[in-house]
Amino acid sequence: MSVAIATAAALSLPIYLTRSNKFNNTRGVKGSFRVFAIIGEEGGGLVERSKSLWTTLFEVEDPRSKVPQYNKGKFLDVNQALEVARYDLQYCDWKARQDVLTIMLLHEKVVEVLNPLAREYKSVGTLKKELADLQEELGQAHNQVHISEARVSTALDKLAYLETLVTDKILQDSNTTESDLLPSTPESLDTVKSKPPRRNINVSGPVQPYHANLKNFWYPVAFSAHLKDDTMVPIDCFERPWVLFRGKDGKPGCVQNTCAHRACPLDLGSINEGRIQCPYHGWEYSTDGKCEKMPSTKLVNVKIKALPCFEQEGMIWIWPGNDPPMANLPSLLPPSGFQIHAEIVMELPVEHGLLLDNLLDLAHAPFTHTSTFAKGWSVPSLVKFLTPASGLQGSWDPYPIDMEFRPPCLVLSTIGISKPGKLEGQSTRECSTHLHQLHVCLPSTRNKTRLLYRMSLDFAPILKHVPFMQHLWKHFAEQVLNEDLRLVLGQQDRMNNGDNVWNWPVSYDKLGVRYRQWRDSVEQRSKSSPFSNLRRIQNPLNE
Ligand code: FES
Ligand SMILES: [Fe+2]
Known part of the structure; x- marks a missing residue:
């Protein structure tokens, strides 16, 4: 019996391996870097003392060095997959212990801060600040432990599933051919058969079930x-x-x-x-x-x-997936200096990929948004998206707009505002005031997206306190989206009838195309970074 590595890799171990630095004991685990750094600053004795007290519980060996190295892209047989799952579980267990250790060290630190001898030398203000910082770190560390618990639980489910496969294999007729033995994945794993790799971008036909x-x-x-x-x-x-x-x-x-x-x-x-x-x-x-x-x-x-x-x-x-959740939640706050002014949610009747394609494109603005933000814009002779060869972020030329696609479904953009209605000719940094936007395109169904929109400004904080401003922001956002929506709905209709919505990408389509390439690489569980193969994919963007 063989198990496609795409399925076995749902064990998530390969992901952990590539992210191994993040799980290093001394840095990367959210909160732990700061904890150890603080302890190190103040003499380092705490770690030793604490460790000697908790040795048996926390000195479990990091299992990553022992993980068998299987060739990715090949098939694992079910026993190998089971072995990988077991290491996965051991890793989750080790990681959970590290998280608990972080909390215990933080508690020790709180006790140390409150020590009457130390207190004599500190002002009330300093003590308060130290305690507030520690409280925040403790909050993060507790979150981390809960995430670890969820990871262990999912890893256990995965192990149980693979054990069933092993049992089935033992019971199976030895004459069965290998092709017959590709597992009919249970519905609970939601796996969709991998499509063969494609060399070009083809987004056509009815939207397929979402890939696991x-x-x-x-x-x-x-x-x-x-x-x-x-x-x-x-x-x-x-x-x-x-x-x-x-x-x-x-x-x-x-x-x-x-x-x-x-x-x-x-x-x-x-x-x-x-x-x-x-x-x-x-x-x-x-x-x-x-x-x-x-x-x-x-x-x-x-x-x-x-x-x-x-x-x-x-x-x-x-975390809707079957793999154990990743250890860290990303931060989506606007850069420092910005204040959040609006948080809006909309349910839109289009597939989330089409909406992302739209949000990652700025070249359409002077044609589509003629009643809203791009009213009166001239059409530039050339629009470019400037970005490193394999980047998912960059800036628009000639507009003062920085933009990023952040997996799995986020678009972040910072718009420089110099004069109302005028956007050309300056870089984002040259502008003195900015608007920051976060768009989250949650895949709801194959023709519905839940859009979360957050808008922040680095000026006019007073607007936050103007009554009904929220309604006004919502109205603006809806107006802009409606201008896009009728076009995207039209594209969806064409796509469902077999037309390719990425039929002829040109230079300014770079960011949208990279999103599609990222999505392909995830669906095919590409072992390399999504964009290391960018040059091998034929498209007209490499001008
Ligand atoms: S309690 Fe009867 S359907 Fe929910
Ligand atoms: Fe638009």
Whole structure:
């Protein structure tokens, strides 16, 4: 029996290996770098003392050096895949211990700060600041432990699945041919057969089911401010209905939006003491999906699906994939000096890739946005997107706009504003005031995107306090999007009928094309960096 490495690699170990620096004990784990650095500054004795106390629990060997090296791109047999899964689990266990160690060291640090002898030499202000810093680091470290828990749990599921495969293999008829043995992946793994590699960009035909690899990312799904203690936010993500709500401790959770009893949508119900209550017969679920109340009958053990869900910097994130979640949530805050002025959510009737293509393109502005931000713009003789050969970020020439595609579905842009209505001729840096935008295009269904839009300014902070300004920003954003939407809907229609929406890319299409290449490489689980093969792909962009 063979297991395609694309499937076995869902074990996630190869990803960890390529990201090994991030998991180095002394740096990279969010928060731990600073912890160890602080301890190092103040004499270094704490680490030794602490370690001697906790040796047995934390001195577990980092398993990465022992991992068998299999040739990526080849097939693993199921035993090899099982071995990889076991190492994966050992790694998750080791990582979780490191996270707990970080917390314990932080606690020691708090005790040290509060030590009466040390306190005599410090002002109240200094003490307060030190404690506030430590509290923040502790918060991050706790988050990290929860993420590690989620990773261990997913790795265990994966191991259990592979063990079933091994058992099946033992039971199988020895005459079966290899091609017959490619696993019919269970529905729970959501795997879609890999397409053969393509040399050119072809985005045509009805949108295919989402590739399982695309789900193995952290996705921002809502703004924290929109999820109050007693509200539910229903979302679709990768064609499944989910609902977000807060538990009794205020932390967010994401569970399937379908009651285990008789499939009633849970978001039609209400929140009762941190549990979501089904409106049909009153079953109540906690944020981890466990049914904790079944009125009028004996409580039995029922659980609905729940996704890893965390909150950071004003956004709620979920991990929809089957691989163990990545250790760190990305930061999406605007650069320093900017203030957030608007956070808007829209549900749009287009596939998220088409919307990303649109947002990553600026050359269309003087033709499409003639009633909004590009009113009166002249059409430049040449529009270019300046970026390194394999970059996903760069700047637009002749516009003062920097833009980045950030996997898996984010667009960040900074727009320099010199005079209203005039954008040409200056670089972003030369402008004294700026607008920063974050667009998150969440794949909801094959023809629906949940768009999260966050707008920040590095000037006019007073606007934040102007009544109804939020409504005005929303109105502007909708106007601009509507100008795009009718065109993208038209493209979607053509695409569904077989036309290629990337039929003839030209120089200014560079960033959109790179997004498509990134997506292809993820779907094919390319072992190399998404853009190391850029020059080998034939397209007219390499001018
Ligand atoms: S359908 Fe939800 S409790 Fe009956
Ligand atoms: Fe546009």
